Amino acid sequence: MTLAARAITLEIGGRVLVEGLDLSVSPGAVTVVVGPNGAGKSTLLRALCGLLPLEHGQVTLRGTPLSSVAPRARARAIAYLPQQTPAAPGLTVRDAVLLGRLPHRSRLAGPSADDHARVGTSLERVGMAAFTERRLDSLSGGERQRVMLARMLATEADVMVLDEPTAALDVRHALDLLETLRALAREGRAVVLALHDLPLADAFADQVVCLDARGTTRVGPPCKVLSPDTVQAVFGAPFDRDDDGVLRLQLPDGAAVTSG
Amino acid sequence: MTRAGLLLLACLAAGCPRPAAEPPAAARIASVTIDSDATLWALGEDVRGQVVAVSALVDDARYSPIVDTWPASIPRVSGSSETLIALRPTVAFVAEWSDPNGRALLERSDIDVVVLSGFGGFDDYRARVRTIAERAGAPERGRALVAEFDEALDQVTSSAGAGLSVVSYASGNVAAADTTFADEAAAAGLTNLPSTKGMKGHVQVGIEQLVAWAPDVLVVPCEDDCAKTERDFATKPGIAATPAAQHDRIIAIEPALLFATGPRMLDVTAALVRRLREADP
Amino acid sequence: MTRWAAIVSATLLVALWISLVAGPGDVSHGDVASVLLGREVTALQRALVWDLRLPRSLLAVCVGASLGLAGALTQGLFRNPLAEPGVLGVSAGAAMAGAVGLAIGLDAAGPWAIPGAACLGAIGVLLVLMAWARTDARTSTLILCGVALASVCGAVTTLVLSVGIERWEVGMKVVRWLMGSFDGRTWPHLAIGASALALGAALAAWVRQDLDALQLGSDTAVSLGVDLRHTWRVGITTVGLLAGLCTALTGVIGFVGLVVPHIARAFVGTGHARLLPASALLGGTLLLLVDVATRTIAFIALPPGVITSLLGTPVFLVVLARMRTEIT
Secondary structure, rough: OOOOEOOOOOOOEEEEEEHHHHHEEOOOOEEEEEEOOOOHHHHHHHHHHHOOOOEEEEEEEEEEEEHHHHHHHHHHHHEEEEOOOOOOOEEEHHOOOOOOHHHOOOOOOOHHHHHHHHHHHHHOOOOOOOOOOOOOOOOOOOHHHHHHHHHHHHHOOEEEEEEEEOOOHHHHHHHHHHHHHHHHHHHOEEEEEEEHHHHHHHHHOEEEEEOOOEEEEEEOOOOHHHHHHHHHHHHHOOEEEOOOOOEEOOOOOOOOEEOO | OOOHHHHHHHHHOOOOOOOOOOOOOOOOOOOOOOOHHHHHHHOOHHHHHHHHEEEOOOOOOOOOOOOOOOOOHHHHHHHHHHHHHHHHOOOEEEEEOOOHHHEEEEHHHHHHHEEEEOOOOOEEEEEEHHHHHOOOOOOOHHHHHHHHHHHHHHHHHOOOOOOOOEEEEEEEEOOOOOOOHHHHHHHHHOEHHHHHOEOEEEEEEEHHHHHOOOOOOOEEEOOOOHHHHHHHHHHHOOOOHHHHHHHHOOEEHHHHHHHOOOOOOHHHHHHHHHHHHHHHH | OOHHHHHHHHHHHHHHHHHHHOOOOOOOHHHHHHHHHHHOOHHHHHHHHHHHHHHHHHHHHHHHHHHHHHHHHHHHHHHHOOOOOOOOOOHHHHHHHHHHHHHOHHHOOOOOOOHHHHHHHHHHHHHHEEEEEOOOOOHHHHHHHHHHHHHHHHHHHHHHHHHHHHHHHHHHHHHHHHHHOOOOOOOOOOOOOHHHHHHHHHHHHHHHHHHHHHHHHHHHHHHOOOOOHHHHHHHHHHHHHHHHHHHHHHHOOOOOHHHHHHHHHHHHHOOOOHHHHHHHHHHHHHHHHHHHHHHHOOOOOOOOOHHHHHHHHHHHHHHHHOOOOOOO
């Protein structure tokens, strides 16, 4: 149990997004957070990373409350990718990935040979080694996301938290990214990500956290949490499961969509 | 802007000639420059009686040579044309830098506006005195005043500074040709260095240039304490290497005196002569 | 990078030598060498080279370097390519605080009173900007906020000046303060400028990794272990110190802080480990060249800020035009 939330309540502007959530994130597993727009997916992820001060409940990292972990130690343990990364004009792929090594360096030290080596292996892992000297702002959305993933890998964190990493990607790139994330989880990392595509969430999650915009949370395996009834209640959209248990969107004319 | 400031100071005490129309009998005179305030006072009882307003700074010791001289019953006016017009003057002495809109307003109000300009030296002073006297209906008093000035000039004129070069340096500017200082220095027998370089008026000059000229005499305005100003200047980096600093010929003069435009210009000459004699008996 | 740095350093040294030889007075190359080597020269030559030109030129280098550094820091802190102490009204804040200080006679309190006031003025403006940038980080909002602050500071300065017309000596002091100049600046001024630069460089080095991380946004930076409040505090203090003391020493010098980091970035990239020293080196060289030009070409001693603004405004507009699409 790498990262655990105990009885956390999250509010924004007096509106309760999450109430009394208990959640454990374990190595090897992919946890997917789903919920309608504004349900608090991003807020929950930020809280799990320690980016948000908590008023109720606490998040622990290997048993230690996150609020008492030093920022750099926390950064070495949890890597985070926000929903949007600013343009960063002029920043090269190499320098962007090197930033992932910052938590491992003292303030005044420059990057070591080891840092550079890890940048190389991280970029290779996501298939972006050929782009090392390119500028980040010259890449496509999918390429940028892979570089950002390499940046997280370079940190060598046990927990990786990603906020809708597939939001700007087409299906092929989204699938590639999710495959990579699942592989990374299987290597022993805990992966937490927010997704808005329910069939994809259903297909890739080992554990689903479903937020309903009214403070209620459901946590469990996808087949239990993402039942057609729950999805109808939370999202207001008709889904069903086919004979193989695959989650499908039911269109009014009877057609079914499994992923999009 | 420093130069503008210096000009402003020079201007707070000044006036200049213009071809005179027929002198009106028993005019109502408004004076808005310290220079004309002083000259009108010096022109005597008859002229004083015609004055209905003097400038606001006439009692300010920093600029005015005639503090508390004009009776308090004479209104002090600043730039506001409205107050001035309310006093119904027939003649107004204004300066060349006075607000042109205000001046136009005075002219439209049928006031004879006399613009005083030229504050460059002894000749300008003589011309201003004549203009003011004529407009005040006392030309002969003007001639007498000029004669008094010339007599005093004869008395202070000296060759004490013969063979020595001088620079007057204030706020980054030197006084070159066509300045009161050029005439004051000449009367003390000094050679005004900036004039010999072909410069005119108050010119901004770097300390480096000043040091490179290597003046024998350096004149500066006093800050708080004249003796301290002289000591401070003598030890300033660069200045310390000039002949002026090495032969104790840095002369600090009260700003009100150094920038005077009236008869007190001669006091500057006298001060220079006195100091040169002390330094080199 | 190395080659680029070598070229700029060589330019700096050549400009420094020219600044020692050129100018009024009878000073040859040999005389300059003699002064520097401590050989026999006339008192006047020594005064010109050692007392006036050398400290003045080194001060120009220090102030230029400080402004380049302050510009790169500000752009990094605000993640905004148009941020710069001059553009954001920080220098105006320093100038205003100094002018107010002079008007109320603060200069009598000691030689550090007015430079100190200038630093506080700069920091005050930065704090307002920071509060603003937290809620709305768009370029246009930030620049507008800077413009508003600059005009408020300008209005207060004008008020001080208009009061100064009544009190001539105060007015002159304020005017001289606002215009600034390298003229008559010598070793004591250099000591202030060099210490400001050294302290500023040390503080900048302390937060440079944070600035690197901030390129990816504040959320990512925090997730990478950056303590944003600490970074802001150190960064704002550094920029305030550099901009305030530079203004105190030589008046408002605009655009060096804007233009220099842009040029430097084109050569050394965006990493602050190289960008900060490169901006300092380039800023120092640029301002020294400007000062050499004003000393040797111009007939009158132009305030350095006039030249940099004349050169800098077109560059500012080009940058603005290039990023027009990004600004909303």
